[in-house]
Amino acid sequence: MKKIFIENLEQTRFFSYMINKGGLTPENLYQLRDYFHFRSVPTNSYLLQAGEICRYIFFVEEGLLINQTLNEKGQERIIHIAPENWILTDRSSLYFSEPSEFFIKSIEDSIVVYLHEDYNRHATELSSVYGCFVNDSLQRNIYTQEKRIQSLLSMTAKERYLAFLERYPDTTQRIPQWMIASYLGITPESLSRVRREIAGE
Amino acid sequence: MKKIFIENLEQTRFFSYMINKGGLTPENLYQLRDYFHFRSVPTNSYLLQAGEICRYIFFVEEGLLINQTLNEKGQERIIHIAPENWILTDRSSLYFSEPSEFFIKSIEDSIVVYLHEDYNRHATELSSVYGCFVNDSLQRNIYTQEKRIQSLLSMTAKERYLAFLERYPDTTQRIPQWMIASYLGITPESLSRVRREIAGE
DNA sequence: CGTCGAATTGATGTCATTCAACTACAGTGG
């Protein structure tokens, strides 16, 4: 988890994202320079441990992060999967400064941008467009969660797996199968059977 | 769904909520008078139909609203249940002006405050505290959805029902059982069996 | 080559669904 120096900031996914989606300018980003830094993160590093207070928003420049939790019975559950260009954090821990119930961990050698908790506030002050973007993201986040709840309420394991494949078409083969199973809320064995069924169609 | 006139605005649940939780003052609320109105809503009225664009945020002054959707197979699913003091809307339809996939409907004779889509914006201009409150609500919303996803991923029907009872202790007996079943993602028959089991403990 | 974890496969169990029958009750019209 070494802090690293990036030669061409402007060529990073992070910059493209913030400029194209967030509506910031390169100048804005240089002004925000104190509120983010790049880190190199080897496989299986924990960026956040349950019990800690989450202080950062993580942007995946390269690699793959997951967000997991342990339920009462002690088994782990994958909550989110974040490949390149995704943002991951524990909003409630970050926002309310409460101990997190989640782990955030890398499952590939990754490069992660750590966004300081004040990044969004400062960026919004620099650009009102960015403020709207943050709001948009929250709304969209709620919407996708709504969708996921619906899928858990009314789809079978097979249907959910097919939906997963559509959602993460390129990423699927980078994720161990048992993690996908966990994300879908089924056992690895069940997923294996589902896959066999699909293959023979 | 008659527009109604309220004698003592200050004694409404809506005012208490906006003042105590939202940080607005009574004066603020009178200034916002154009952006909300009360309606009397008989049982089984639709406040929003799938396909429409949602234009309001609904605050339940009295009664009981639900938010439901039809899945691909044509069966209805209860997504949210909102008794007094709750807020209900289709955020993505409201925010992105897209046709809604949801129905919002009263299941008791109710009094509902219709908040105009610009209410939040204007209220935020009047009071920055309110702006924080809106943000808080979004964050909290995300958090509770996260919780619900986890419960769907790892709890049995019985456990989810018990959790439901804790969450809506006073409201349970006002909601038909088959709706609770739908909210929990199980069939009415299963819920009936779960209840019998619990009763005999 | 041996080890370890991931993935597959089979046998069996559990939980919830489905379908059907039955009860209870509320509303309607004769």
Place this chain on the structure above:
DNA sequence: CCACTGTAGTTGAATGACATCAATTCGACG
């Protein structure tokens, strides 16, 4: 006032989906 109807809820038996447990295979890595 009573029969008729429709809806919610309960119950039972059969079925289906997924879990669990155990055995085996596969592949990566030291």
